[in-house]
Amino acid sequence: MVYSYYPGCTLKTKAKDLDKGARRAAEALGIVMEELPEWQCCGGVYPMGKDEIATKLSSVRALVAAKEKKQDLLTLCSACHHVLKRVNNDMATNEDIRNKANAYMELEEPYAGETRVIHYLEMLRDVVGFDKLKEAVTNPLTGRKIGAYYGCLLLRPSKTLQFDNPENPTIIEDFIRAIGAEPVVYAYRNECCGGYVTLENKDLARSKVANIVESAKEGGAECLITACPLCMYNLSNNNAAGDLPVYYFTELLCEALGLDKEGN
């Protein structure tokens, strides 16, 4: 299976290792990730305004590029996933946005949301299959108690994202089981960590992080995993106690597959 891959800003710079690891892990599982040749930053935030067209165009370009390659568009970062998927939904269902974006892009063939956007986790669940992943694991993380942190962007709004049950998701827990560890289910795993205000309003971010970390620790989690670099930063840097390591889910995936952090 070959995917068009949209890495996004953070995974291309600050978190290069995560990107590399994810690719190597995918390879090990028989998945090829072909990075789009000329992707642009999605902006990190879905522009909700119905009259916001220009801010949606970078996403549309990525979607069109995948369409031209007749491939699904794979994302690794929750924020990119959220933005691309919602813009794609606009292109499919909102005539006004579609017309304006197409008029601006001057494409030969207008784009109407044909590309399927898929997150790396969905790929593991629906394409590889968690049972197959389990078979591929050479270094099961037996005995590790891991809390899944979903955050907001993967799940909500569920009508558009259609990722998992927005209030009681299971995909990361199933992933944790597949790599041989024990998931810790805690109530705040889908509560916002305040990532977007981490720059400006540290207090608010810290209080949100504290809630989550406390709830996870209470359940016995030894570490958290997440699928969003911003959440990952926020959860580790704004955790006053500083006592709960946070990993990107692919880091543990590499470990379980017997690869080092950079996937070698």
Next chain:
Amino acid sequence: MENLEIARELERISGVNPRKCMKCGKCSGTCPAYDKMEYHPHQFVSMVETGRIEKLLESESLFTCLSCFACVERCPRGVEPANIIEAVRLMKIRPQNENHLHAEQIPELLDENLPQQAIVSAFRKYKK
């Protein structure tokens, strides 16, 4: 001060019809930033409905919303309060010199681990 014209403009930008709201308060029961907000999600909806926009435009609450979409997810009437808040925020920052975040501020906010994403998204949300 009521300004219904602006209110209708906000409805257009947000794509939300605030009259669908049945004042149940589930959005505000849900909101993780509630305690830091002067006006809460249900108030945004109701104040846009009745055209009391000016207070909203001046409120810091605009920048306290975490865009976590929990209110959108849980609203029983499909009202999408987050979209309304975003529309008011856009209305606030779109005029010249009204940016909430300036490039000059960035260096002092940086730390070594801060992902690009944090800066990019903050610019998207708070600056035009």
Next chain:
Amino acid sequence: MQRIGVFVCWCGSNIAATVDVNAVTETLAKEPGVVYATNYQYMCSESGQNLIKDAIRDQKLTGVVICSCSPRMHEATFRKAAASAGLNPYLVEIANIREQCSWIHKNKEEATEKAIILGRTAIAKVQLNAPLIAGESPVVKRALVIGGGIAGIQTALDIAEAGFEVDIVEKKPTVGGKMTQIDKTFPTLDCSACILTPKMVEVAQNDNIKIYSYSEVEAVKGFVGNFTVSIRKKARYVKEDICTGCGLCTEKCPQKNVPNEFNLGLDTRRAIYIPFAQAVPKVATIDPNYCTKLNTGKCGVCEKICTAGAIDYTQKDEIVEQQYGAIVVATGYNPIKLDNFEEYAYSQSPDVVTSLEFERLMNAAGPTGGVLLRPSDKTHPHTIVFVQCVGSRDVSGCGKPYCSKICCMYTAKHAMLCREKYPDTEVYVFYIDVRTPGKNFDEFYRRAVEEYNVHYIKGMVGKVAPSGGKLKVQASDLLNNEQLHIDADMVVLAAAIEPDKSARPLATMLTASMDTNDFFTEAHPKLRPVESPTAGIYLSGCCQGPKDIPETVSQASACAAKVIGLLAKDKLTCNPCVAHSDELMCNGCSSCANVCPYGAITYVEKEFRQPDRTMLVRRVASVNPAVCQGCGACTVACPSGAMDLFGFSNKQIMAEVDAICK
């Protein structure tokens, strides 16, 4: 040759003051076919009616036109008068020269001219009237009640009391329905079982009532007065007539881990079971999904233990066919599934329960023996949060758009009972609105607040987070403009109620219409609230819309009154103004049947002689006059014009058009 009589009424001065009745009489007398014309002060009076009757006899009239008040007023009167003089009542037409002429015009000349045109129009129509004889169809004097909850029980009892036979079909092993699971009833707080079980016994003992328990309706044919219903009696693997209900088998059965649906899965029962002590019929039933003997062939404990020899592992489903004159739908409701409301953590914590589960936790026959204990650790809860409108008034697609109506009251009841039995508990109720229209309802709710100190908070719960044995409830308090964080021990969700899933296929079988929420629609929302638009189908209880017990019982009795009214007749007189199809013109295309709201049109293959004398089989429509209500939708849907309506035929209406436009 037509001989038409015209009778112009003065209605005192109501007509005569604005319409020159003499001029109308004289002008209409000259219309073709009119042999007699007269006017009189009050045509509807006895002497006025005699005038008409005499003229019919003396003048040998073939048609009568009465220029008077609205036909909605006195059409029946004049038809009766004509009939008593030997003229077919459907040969009478009324020209409405009061409501639609004299009362709306001031100018006498203008009004007189219009009255003449209206009279002429009626004459034109009556020329084409055909004598109609209302058909009759026999009534089978037995009713079927589908659903054995309180609605079905009450309807059946009332019908049986009037001396008619009633069958109840109940899909569960016992009648009683939801009310058996309820602990206390509002606003009187009397025990639900104490008022219900005597009625269940009454049903069982009434000679006129037959209960088909553990049975379902399989097929329905026929029409009002004469339905044929197939009932599937599911195999319960116990001979109903032999089982004594001693219950020994239900104690000895080795399969112990079957979720007990009577207690909503809060405890377990055996594979052979009697739902509860007061079940009617009190007969054991084997659950084929869990019985070891039925699944593996081994075991047979119940058979060995049963001294009466009632166990029969070879039993098969049985189909019974019965005739009924009327069918009552009383299929009831269920709380919705809460999969779409995981923010309340229903599936994540056993201490988050639905209101119906809470009833069981409060009930003496429930899993905790009537002591309120948390399902998780069986400890006494000290803080309880009630959440209203869970899935009600929800248009987001997760729930139901309507108000479930009963939740405000039962939540007040729960809150009050908690505070009364356990004064050390803090009880919070989160509400959007408190809706208490009903006798003594608002007083009841106020008592909960004022006397029992229940904390009513206007706002909604946003999230329930199970954490450290507590339930962290985050909610808004709109009146204080605050967000609340409550550490609760239990959360009770007032789940919306929805029609039972069996209702939709049943509606199709009955050709009874439903709304988009799968509630049955009534024949008229105000004036015929207990009847379906489909003749002979009646609605009882929550299948028609959310209702509390008093309302359900009154609707059930109203429904019974309607059924009794039908069954009391030996024959049904049908409305003769029904559709009929001309077979020679019918294409058999089904357009008419597609628009018929009553399912009155069926198709038959019939042989027709062709112009070349060969015979050809064609499919043609046939209208059942007993079912047709005469709306006429089919007459326009029919492209060939084969379908026409008695009393309002194409020709008649066109004659009226012509007369007006002349």
Next chain:
Amino acid sequence: MQEAMKARAKELLADGSVNRVAGWKIGEFSYDITPAIFETAEEIDRDFVYDDFCGANLSKYLISQSRKEGKILVFLKPCDSYSFAQLLKEHRIIRENVYIIGIECYGKADINKIREKGIDGVLGIKESGSSFVIDSIYGEATVPKMDVYAERCLVCKSKKHAVYDELIGEEGDVVPSSRFDKVAELEAMTPDERFEFWRGELSRCIRCNACRNVCPACSCENCVFDNPNSGIANKAAADSFEENMFHIIRAFHVAGRCTDCGECSRVCPQNIPLHLLNRKFIKDINEFYGEYQAGENPDEKAPLTNFTFDDCEPSIVYKRGGNQ
């Protein structure tokens, strides 16, 4: 194509799968193709024709034919198959008695358009790439297909069959069609202009009933216009009103059932564009109640025997379309 069809028809006759074949043969003139029933291989060899004049839609004949003894083979072009499917939906045809061979079709020639090109005395037509080669008593002429395709073929809506048992040739797809352009053009006129247009067209009607007789939807056992009890029976239009009446009611009776096969306009000896009435209903139905193609889906309710609670009100007519 013709030979393949003949061969298959004879094969099916020979093995007893069918006992008759519905097809086409030459009528009075070579371009005047007429539907025909063939019972023997000899008849097929002698008379069976399939060429670019074979526009006639055979589906209507199956109403009576399918009720006769034995099975009949019929050749249906994609647009014909929609009519067939619609009749099937209306229980007019007994499906078991019909064997359908779907045949590909890229458009049929309109003899009037050929005449307009100054070609008379037509003897035959052949395909040659993107042109037709027309044989006439004055010799051969080559014309681009696009110039002489019938209007309905130029705006063809589907090259895919709604129903068939086997295919000869390629199966195509539902294609985008500009068939409503002319309707839209009329809608954009003022009422006075529209009235003038339709008076000009309908006043030419001679009530020959050809449109009614050819229309697969107009297949009533007994037409309302022939039925003295309908109150509107008339044999010949005696007044401008009755021309209007006949065509409005005819269009209304086929509304939601008309597949837009275009036969009415093809057979009209006065060349009245009757299909524009039917298309108006189709266009309105699409706009008011959502896209609907008669004959396409056997389970879908027809628009006039269906409704939704929030259908548009008739007052929509005052608000939309046309100049004042």
Next chain:
Amino acid sequence: MQVNDNKDFQPTIVAFCCNWCSYAGADLSGTNRLQYPANVKIIRIPCSCRLNPIFILRAFQRGADGVILCGCHPGDCHYTTGNYYARRRMSLLFSMLDYLGIEKERTRVEWVSAAEGAKFAATMNEFVDAVTKLGRNHRLEDLRCKKQ
């Protein structure tokens, strides 16, 4: 725009009213003595779905200048669904008449309940006004049906 034949033009209006709602509504406007022009003549039909387009054309043929259909409000039909069918039929028919160049103001559908006597009278006043402005119906009449 049509020019009126003369100032005293009195249009002929045929109103088809369903038996259950609109006919009762018309009665109520009488009971309340609400005036509307005598040009309006009502024909009672069991349900709005009984109205065949043929009847409307017939009325125009015989010289009617306007035809209006009144029925129960959608959702309130005595026969549950009749007016929904009528609504579709009339939408399409009116659109077709407009397409043929017939003045669209000559036809109308109005939902009038049994309680809406005032609405019935107001509707009729309005409709008669509108049709009077249009003048005689020339486009869809049968000249042979006219009085000589």
